[in-house]
Amino acid sequence: MSDLLTTAPTAGRPGPLAGRVALVTGSESGIGRETARVLGELGAAVVLNGRCPERLARTQALLRGEGLRVTGCVADVTDYAACERLVAATLATFGRLDILITNASISQRAYFADMQPEVFRRVLDSNVYGSVFPLKAALPHLVASRGSVTFISSISALNGMPSGSAYCAGKAALANLAHTLRLELAETGVHVGVVHIGFTQNDPDKRVLDAQGQPVPIAHRPPRWQKTQAEVARIIVRHVQQRRQRTVISALGRLIVLVHTLLPGLGDWVVRRSLRRLRNLYE
Template identity: 80%
Template sequence: MSKLPTTASAPFAGKVAIVTGSESGIGRETARALCRQGAAVVLNGRCPERLEHTRQALAQAGLRVAACVADVTDYADCERLVAAAITAFGQLDILVTNASISQRAYFADMQPEVFRRVLDSNVYGAVFPLKAALPYLCQSRGSVTFISSISALNGMPSGSAYCAGKAAVANLCHTLRLELADTGVHFGVVHIGFTQNDPEKRVLDAAGQPVPIAHRPPRWQKSQAEVAAIILRHIRRRRQRTVISALGQIIVLVHTYLPRLGDWIVLTTIRRLRHFYE
């Protein structure tokens, strides 16, 4: 077992993190940022080749990483993931439940099994890693960050299962904060807005086939590194909720105080900007 860094100037020095879904995208950049700020990180994904490529890239940069191939919708896999962190680094302080599947399909067209697959990835993909990690997080009085979406704040057409799953995770976070208040564990949720994606990023269509995500104007998107920096600030400050982007803040305000206006805006964009959803 290797000794953890203790550099006082590094915000996460001496901490060990698991970031699910970190073989690519936002998860990868969050893992990279945590390492650069002193943490040792266990990477996770379902594709062995892509996960190993990410592990090697971070390790070659001098960052302290381990990796575990695991499907976070399988509880036994999540137990292995947590065990990998304890074996490699001896403790667990931070869990970021980032792994999930998204969609690009209207509810009426979706096969039931596809709806279940998307919902399971977003709900059980957060619940199972946490359930496996909770005893260690209680020992360290650690931190749990659920990655949600601004689409959980006000439903998004062509995203029914994804929106439902992300909203469930946000409510789960609130419930656990109350249930486990005496443990000292931090429970927080980050609602991510439109973010630049890896070129190979795919979501599921109505039949469960992988397709490119719907169009997003580049000017509305944050980089993955920018989102990762916000996630780290959220963890460091042990915040209860962080909503990323000006658009996300507007959605919160409109959904809270002018919900009918919010619905009118969405219905108008469906008619005039169908490519935004399809």
């Protein structure tokens, strides 16, 4: 289903992105909401997206109350027909599309041997098709505007994490998809990028599934390991503005890239040791 909540306000803020139109999937909450806020503060008109009409309406009202030019559209981005309607609603409201940020995803906390196959598929679909389908629907319009698509991946894509098999696989797929599309679309002028986010403060109701597909509590980590959602959002938008190919957020993420490339065995040992310490700390 796709449903435009209301028409958008006619005026937005001046700024470096004035005149640009951005679509951010999974922006009814969390990092997506904060990314939409930063885009709006820089002058872009923003289409918010999510699956919960009530939550999406609250976020739309919040950002409009801050003077931002936003509207919301309910759509399940793992459904291609819904993505076509989402893009059509964007064009009907704002007349163009310049920036697509595919942020919607479901996470997990379950070991592969315990996971029900349909749960694995649900997590993988949200992270892969939840990016593929919006881009497929939006691509002709991004070509027309010589615009930008950014996939939100994770440092988990750089080095596998126990209890995150489907999530890691999906996020790694996005990194390779971005590389492939960058080659295929090189002559079109479309920017294709990927951002690997690290540990970030999450909303309490972030969707994390157990092996049976039931929601599980968010793991709390020491503050020094985390960035705020606003910090991550600013990095994502700067990545888009600079049309970067890849951004790895946090020193930890960059260290993972280095160790995984040069000393993969050491990287696996560090991950296993860190997870044991976290389990001891929180259990």
